[in-house]
Structure formats: C-alpha cells, structure tokens
Amino acid sequence: MAEEEFDVTPFDVEGTVDYDRLVEKFGTEEIDEELKQRFFDLAGDENLYVKRDFIYSHRGLDKALDEYEDGDDFFLYTGIGPSGPMHIGHIVNYYFTAWIQRKFDVNVYIQITDDEKYWDRDIADEEVDENVRDNVREVAAAGFDPDKTFIFRNREYMGNMYDGIVKIAEKVNNSQVKGVFGFEGSTSIGMNFWPAIQSIPAFFEDKRCVIPAGIDQDPYWRIQRDIAEKFGHKKTAAIHSKFIPALTGPEGKMSSSKPETAIMLDDGPEEVEEKIKKHAYSGGGDTLEEHREHGADLSVDTSFQWLRNLLLDDDERMREIAEKYSSGEMMTGEIKEILIEELNQFLEEHQDRKKNADDLVEKMMYEGDLAQDMWNRNIDLRLER
Numbered sequence: 001m002a003e004e005e006f007d008v009t010p011f012d013v014e015g016t017v018d019y020d021r022l023v024e025k026f027g028t029e030e031i032d033e034e035l036k037q038r039f040f041d042l043a044g045d046e047n048l049y050v051k052r053d054f055i056y057s058h059r060g061l062d063k064a065l066d067e068y069e070d071g072d073d074f075f076l077y078t079g080i081g082p083s084g085p086m087h088i089g090h091i092v093n094y095y096f097t098a099w100i101q102r103k104f105d106v107n108v109y110i111q112i113t114d115d116e117k118y119w120d121r122d123i124a125d126e127e128v129d130e131n132v133r134d135n136v137r138e139v140a141a142a143g144f145d146p147d148k149t150f151i152f153r154n155r156e157y158m159g160n161m162y163d164g165i166v167k168i169a170e171k172v173n174n175s176q177v178k179g180v181f182g183f184e185g186s187t188s189i190g191m192n193f194w195p196a197i198q199s200i201p202a203f204f205e206d207k208r209c210v211i212p213a214g215i216d217q218d219p220y221w222r223i224q225r226d227i228a229e230k231f232g233h234k235k236t237a238a239i240h241s242k243f244i245p246a247l248t249g250p251e252g253k254m255s256s257s258k259p260e261t262a263i264m265l266d267d268g269p270e271e272v273e274e275k276i277k278k279h280a281y282s283g284g285g286d287t288l289e290e291h292r293e294h295g296a297d298l299s300v301d302t303s304f305q306w307l308r309n310l311l312l313d314d315d316e317r318m319r320e321i322a323e324k325y326s327s328g329e330m331m332t333g334e335i336k337e338i339l340i341e342e343l344n345q346f347l348e349e350h351q352d353r354k355k356n357a358d359d360l361v362e363k364m365m366y367e368g369d370l371a372q373d374m375w376n377r378n379i380d381l382r383l384e385r
Contacts, residue, residue: 016250019056019215019242026218028057028240035062042068043103049096049241054309057215059225060237064208068104074208074237076100077201079111080151082131083121086138087262088343089244089254091350092310094142096241097212101145107370108144109201110151112136115158116197119190136361138265141353146363150370154197161200161379168203168381169196171227180219199224203381204374208234215240231381244310249281250300266351269344276303276340284325284332295328296335303332303339311342 006017023030031039031050035058040046042065049055064074078097101108112135114128123131136151158165177183177195202209202224211221218238225235243253246261254262260279263272283301285291298304304325312318321338324330365371 017243022215023057026215028059028215028218028238031056031058031061031239035065038065043100045103047096047099048313049092049309052309055096055212055239055241057240058238059218059221060208060235061210061239064210064237067208072207073104073106074210075106075205076108077111077204077209077211078108078213079113079198080132080135080139081113081117082128082135083117083123084131084256085264085266086135087254087256087264088310089262091138091142091265092244093212093214093241094139094144098143100210100212101148102143106148107205108149109204110139110149110364111198111201112151112153113198115154115190116194119188119194136365137354137357140357140360140364141350143353144360144364146360147369149364149368150374151361151364152374157374160375160377163378163380164200164203165196167231167383168199168227169193171230172196172223176223176226180222195220195223199227200379202228202236203231203233204379206233209236211236211238213238213240214243216243230384232384242309245281245302245305247275247279247281247302249302263343263347265347265354267347272343272347273340276336276343280336280339282332285328291331292328295326296332298322298326301325301335303335307335307339307342311339311346
C-alpha cells in the first residue's frame with residue numbers, strides 16, 4: 001500500500017501526518033521509555049502530555065538532563081505569534097512549558113513575534129496590538145512564575161537585543177535560510193532576516209536553551225544549532241509535540257480562521273457543545289449495527305484523541321473509555337458528552353485565571369525580577385575566532 005502524502009512546514013500542515021516518518025524526515029529522536037522515565041524522575045512528577053506520547057520527539061533533551069543532574073540547569077524559550085485569537089491547540093504548549101518551569105525551577109523567555117506576523121500576514125499594526133493584548137493574557141493564565149518569566153515584544157525590546165541579532169545575521173546566509181524555510185525571490189526581506197531574530201532568545205543565558213514547541217517549528221532551531229558553538233554557546237535542545245487534530249478530522253491541524261475546526265479559548269459552554277456535537281469527527285460506525293459489531297476507530301476519533309492526549313489524566317478511566325468505545329459498547333454521542341464536560345471544565349478554569357491576569361502580565365513583561373533584569377541588559381554575542 002502506498003504511503004499517504006503529507007506536508008509539514010513552519011507555516012502550514014497538510015494531510016494526515018505520519019509522526020514516525022516526520023521524525024525521520026526532520027532527523028529528530030523519539031522520546032523512548034527510558035528517557036521519559038528519567039524526565040519524570042528528575043521532575044518529581046509525571047506529565048499527561050509526555051505520558052500519553054503527545055509530546056514525543058526531541059533534540060538534545062538527554063544532554064540537557066545530563067547537565068541538570070550535574071548541577072548546570074537550563075532555561076526555556078517559547079513564543080507567541082499574535083495573528084489572532086487563540087484556540088486550545090495554541091495553549092497546550094504554554095501549559096507544558098509552565099509545568100517544566102515549576103518542576104525544574106528555571107527561567108522562561110516568551111518572544112512575541114509582532115514583527116514576523118506583520119511581514120508574513122500583512123496584518124495592520126492596530127490588529128497586531130489587539131492580538132498581543134489578548135494573547136499575552138491567555139499565556140499568563142497558564143501558570144508561569146511571574147518572577148522567573150520574561151514576555152517581550154520584539155518591536156519593543158529590539159534595542160536591547162539588536163547587537164546580538166546583527167552577529168547572528170552575519171553567520172546565516174541566504175542559501176541556509178532558503179534551504180531550511182523554502183523562501184523564494186518573492187519573500188519579504190523581513191522574513192529573510194527573521195531567523196536571526198527568532199534565534200536570539202536561545203542565547204539569553206550562558207547555558208543550554210530548551211524549547212518546547214510543535215514539531216513543525218523544528219526548522220527554526222536548526223539555524224541556532226548550526227551557529228551556537230561559533231559564539232561559545234551550547235546547541236539548543238527541543239521537545240516536540242504532535243498536532244492536536246482539528247475537530248473535523250485527522251487531516252491538518254486546528255485553525256482560528258476555520259472556526260469549525262477549533263475550540264477557541266473564549267468559547268462558552270453552549271458554543272463548545274454545539275461545535276463538538278456538530279463537527280467532532282467520529283471514528284464510530286456509520287450505522288448502529290456496524291458500530292456495535294466493529295466498534296470505533298480510536299486513531300481517527302477526535303473526541304477520543306482530545307481526551308487521551310490533552311484532558312483526561314485518569315489512566316483507569318481512559319482505559320475504560322477506550323475498551324468500551326472500541327468494542328462498540330459506548331456510542332459516539334456518549335464520548336462526545338464526556339469531551340464536552342471535560343473541555344468546559346478546562347475552559348472555565350482557564351477563563352477565570354485570564355480575568356485576573358493583568359497584574360501577572362505586568363510582572364512578566366516589566367516589573368518581575370527576571371523582567372527588570374532583562375530590561376537592564378544589552379544582549380550581545382562574541383565570536384569564538
């Protein structure tokens with residue numbers, strides 16, 4: 001049987017992704033059981049996303065854990081792309097990053113890419129500003145330590161890091177950028193310069209940077225890994241997640257521009273119920289008789305995949321749902337009701353935290369311990385010649 005085609009880039013995902021083939025294509029490593037258990041042991045706790053293999057691939061995580069055991073910790077870096085309202089697929093990475101911060105007691109740097117969205121999406125300044133205000137409050141609600149987290153807008157913080165960006169840009173040529181990102185002659189010169197800006201936070205501390213991100217973002221860090229040692233820094237490590245399948249099925253991923261594919265973070269209980277009942281793709285049989293005889297295909301069922309990978313930490317309950325649904329004892333309508341309940345509980349708690357996030361945002365951007373330290377710094381790099 002011919003392998004199905006799919007395409008994954010930092011800008012788009014098409015088709016049904018084969019994650020084993022994607023690991024081979026990108027040259028990453030799967031998080032095996034030994035590394036997973038070591039990660040949990042050092043954290044002193046298990047994490048749902050890693051336990052269920054939603055977080056499944058890495059570059060250099062083993063090295064970061066080696067150094068941590070030797071007393072040399074790491075720092076975390078992730079970003080916000082303010083192109084519009086956020087959905088549940090966006091926020092998972094921030095909850096995971098905040099979990100790592102709590103368990104390993106490390107700093108987090110969150111880059112707001114208000115420049116890249118302007119170049120890539122042709123969004124007006126006013127819309128970018130509005131998205132930034134909303135997105136930052138969503139991220140602040142994920143549970144970060146406000147004194148160990150620095151959230152910054154590129155266009156606001158640029159003066160503090162431009163010297164370092166200039167040094168990076170000197171060591172990255174057009175052929176590299178074209179090869180990694182597929183840029184063409186029609187690509188904005190802003191986007192050609194963008195990888196240097198994207199790389200600079202990985203040099204904010206003189207220790208290994210660890211980046212939790214979707215696996216589609218991995219190409220960005222290849223640039224940093226190519227040049228890190230030229231500046232006397234360690235190569236960035238990365239921890240990769242799979243994509244949360246769209247409500248409408250396993251092809252592609254959620255999109256804010258296609259409301260039927262996503263649960264937005266500001267959706268209310270009635271909207272969630274309507275979307276799940278109307279759009280959540282079912283792996284169940286087409287008829288009652290067929291479903292009772294063959295059961296559901298769990299691998300393509302949106303409700304099951306969201307519960308398993310994102311929401312339901314209770315292993316015993318998850319096993320019971322899997323057994324009953326795959327055998328045909330549980331119907332599609334029943335598992336959708338479970339998903340609706342779990343999603344609404346998650347969103348209610350998240351929305352409550354967002355309502356009270358303004359003080360946290362101020363600390364993470366300007367007034368917290370790490371933020372104040374960063375506003376007093378000039379980020380520069382020195383070549384090892």
